[in-house]
Amino acid sequence: MPGWAGALAGLTAGGVALGLAQLVAGLFGPQTSPVIAVGDGVVDLTPAPVKDFAITTFGENDKTVLVWGVLVLLAVVAAVIGVLARRRLAYGMAGLAAFAVVGLVAVVTRPGASVVDVLPTLAGAAGGMWTLAWLLRRATVPAVSGAPSGQDRGEGLGDGERPAVTGAGGEAERPAVVRASGEAQTFDRRRLLTGVAGGLVVAGVGAVAGSRLAGSRAVDLARVNVALPAPATPAKPIPAGADLRIGGLSSFVTPNRDFYRVDTALVVPQVDPGTWTLRIHGMVDRPVEITYADLLRMPLTEADVTLTCVSNEVGGRLVGNARWLGVHMSDILRRAGLHADADMLLSTSADGFTCGTPVDVVMDGREALFAIAMNGEPLPVEHGFPVRQVVPGLYGYVSATKWVVDVKVTRFDRDEAYWTPRGWSAKAPIKTQSRIDVPSSGASVKRGRTTIAGVAWAQHKGVAAVEVRVDGGAWREARLADVPGPDTWRQWSLDWDATPGSHTLQVRATDTTGYTQTEQEAPPAPDGATGWHTITVSVA
Ligand SMILES: Nc1nc2c(c(=O)[nH]1)N[C@H]1C(S)=C(S)[C@@H](COP(=O)(O)O)O[C@H]1N2
Numbered sequence: 259m260p261g262w263a264g265a266l267a268g269l270t271a272g273g274v275a276l277g278l279a280q281l282v283a284g285l286f287g288p289q290t291s292p293v294i295a296v297g298d299g300v301v302d303l304t305p306a307p308v309k310d311f312a313i314t315t316f317g318e319n320d321k322t323v324l325v326w327g328v329l330v331l332l333a334v335v336a337a338v339i340g341v342l343a344r345r346r347l348a349y350g351m352a353g354l355a356a357f358a359v360v361g362l363v364a365v366v367t368r369p370g371a372s373v374v375d376v377l378p379t380l381a382g383a384a385g386g387m388w389t390l391a392w393l394l395r396r397a398t399v400p401a402v403s404g405a406p407s408g409q410d411r412g413e414g415l416g417d418g419e420r421p422a423v424t425g426a427g428g429e430a431e432r433p434a435v436v437r438a439s440g441e442a443q444t445f446d447r448r449r450l451l452t453g454v455a456g457g458l459v460v461a462g463v464g465a466v467a468g469s470r471l472a473g474s475r476a477v478d479l480a481r482v483n484v485a486l487p488a489p490a491t492p493a494k495p496i497p498a499g500a501d502l503r504i505g506g507l508s509s510f511v512t513p514n515r516d517f518y519r520v521d522t523a524l525v526v527p528q529v530d531p532g533t534w535t536l537r538i539h540g541m542v543d544r545p546v547e548i549t550y551a552d553l554l555r556m557p558l559t560e561a562d563v564t565l566t567c568v569s570n571e572v573g574g575r576l577v578g579n580a581r582w583l584g585v586h587m588s589d590i591l592r593r594a595g596l597h598a599d600a601d602m603l604l605s606t607s608a609d610g611f612t613c614g615t616p617v618d619v620v621m622d623g624r625e626a627l628f629a630i631a632m633n634g635e636p637l638p639v640e641h642g643f644p645v646r647q648v649v650p651g652l653y654g655y656v657s658a659t660k661w662v663v664d665v666k667v668t669r670f671d672r673d674e675a676y677w678t679p680r681g682w683s684a685k686a687p688i689k690t691q692s693r694i695d696v697p698s699s700g701a702s703v704k705r706g707r708t709t710i711a712g713v714a715w716a717q718h719k720g721v722a723a724v725e726v727r728v729d730g731g732a733w734r735e736a737r738l739a740d741v742p743g744p745d746t747w748r749q750w751s752l753d754w755d756a757t758p759g760s761h762t763l764q765v766r767a768t769d770t771t772g773y774t775q776t777e778q779e780a781p782p783a784p785d786g787a788t789g790w791h792t793i794t795v796s797v798a
């Protein structure tokens with residue numbers, strides 16, 4: 259095996275070792291990464307004059323230069339290890355072990371180190387050793403003197419699979435060497451290169467996935483360290499009678515872990531509140547940029563608001579109610595000075611999703627918030643941490659931008675948000691709706707007195723009445739639970755004397771404008787489903 263092949267195997271083994279170490283460090287935290295520990299160690303051990311030189315020479319890039327310097331050094335050492343391993347695998351293993359020892363010393367001598375901190379280094383070392391042995395084995399094949407080895411194994415006659423000793427000209431061809439075992443070996447270039455390619459993929463995926471994991475850990479940590487200020491304007495207390503506490507009925511407040519989640523993000527955006535800013539610009543007198551700290555210093559308002567997704571089918575679960583804490587969007591927009599002819603707020607999230615919200619809705623005094631908290635805790639990352647919009651009365655896709663970073667004040671006839679060219683309405687107020695939660699659809703019910711119950715919503719108008727009918731008979735008015743205001747859903751219930759047989763139950767709500775839900779069925783697209791939630795139950 260030529261020297262370059264050994265060097266390549268060594269580099270690949272080193273890459274796999276670092277990739278695996280970074281992946282495992284992603285699980286246990288950045289302080290467990292041997293790469294970072296060694297880097298920090300180098301910084302600590304560097305004599306002050308050298309540090310000063312680095313800072314004056316490279317300025318803010320000094321850390322980048324350090325990291326690259328360390329990586330180049332590691333690469334050289336890894337290549338040498340590979341070259342040596344060609345002669346004797348034990349040399350290579352010893353070299354990698356020495357690497358691991360340096361990493362372990364760096365990790366365990368950090369302040370506050372614990373036992374698990376050695377895991378990334380050990381995982382990396384094991385992976386690197388395995389890779390080195392595997393590559394060397396893979397790239398050497400038994401040579402059968404005079405016979406085309408590739409054909410003997412029934413494989414195609416590739417570059418590295420030419421006859422071993424005979425043949426002319428190919429750079430992969432080397433005289434067979436006789437190993438201690440007495441078996442003739444020959445170098446197979448193709449098998450080495452495909453193995454190297456595989457190793458590099460493992461190294462790259464490990465490094466990228468590790469940094470992803472580490473990033474999400476960092477944001478989780480920042481999130482738990484947020485101290486939520488008290489609201490300047492607390493929410494009205496939720497009336498005791500808001501929750502009827504009927505088994506199977508959606509609770510008035512939806513716990514965060516049960517709250518529906520809808521977004522276009524394949525991986526949840528990890529936004530660091532320390533560097534987050536919100537920019538307000540476009541048709542304004544004075545563009546504004548605020549930080550998370552700025553936002554926390556502003557007067558905060560608490561509000562109970564029910565979110566609804568336009569994709570919710572009649573009877574669907576894409577609706578939930580939470581207590582939000584945030585700054586009135588109008589407070590910040592007023593600072594920027596909106597132009598009179600602006601009618602749209604085009605908000606953008608950290609991952610590029612956009613959303614168009616009517617200016618008049620946000621400015622009309624309702625609890626439209628740049629929200630920082632949900633049910634008493636900082637926004638869960640998947641619900642928009644650090645900051646999202648919440649606007650009562652509008653479907654989520656035109657109002658509820660999570661991970662919001664930018665608001666452009668503009669006009670509906672000039673700009674378009676994410677879902678508009680995809681067939682959804684540019685404007686989408688929530689349609690008055692109601693749902694039967696108990697009994698559940700298809701349930702078997704015991705004959706006699708039973709309870710029918712559910713929720714109804716007509717955000718920012720308020721639910722005025724809910725009616726239920728059985729088997730297409732007369733509508734009967736349900737009992738309504740209390741609500742703190744017009745922006746939340748409202749529980750309802752009705753007693754029913756269930757008689758044996760199969761029965762159809764239907765519900766419809768009327769909002770405070772006097773509008774009663776239409777029976778006309780419409781699909782969610784383009785601006786929200788309509789129709790009456792209808793279920794069938796069997797009574798025995
Ligand atoms: N950044 C971003 N924000 C978003 C979305 C999205 O895809 N990306 N989807 C919206 C939609 S369609 C809805 S219904 C709500 C859902 O909010 P939730 O996931 O917190 O329930 O978020 C809105 N905000």
Ligand SMILES: [Mo]
Nearest residue numbers: 567568654655
């Ligand atoms: Mo949605």
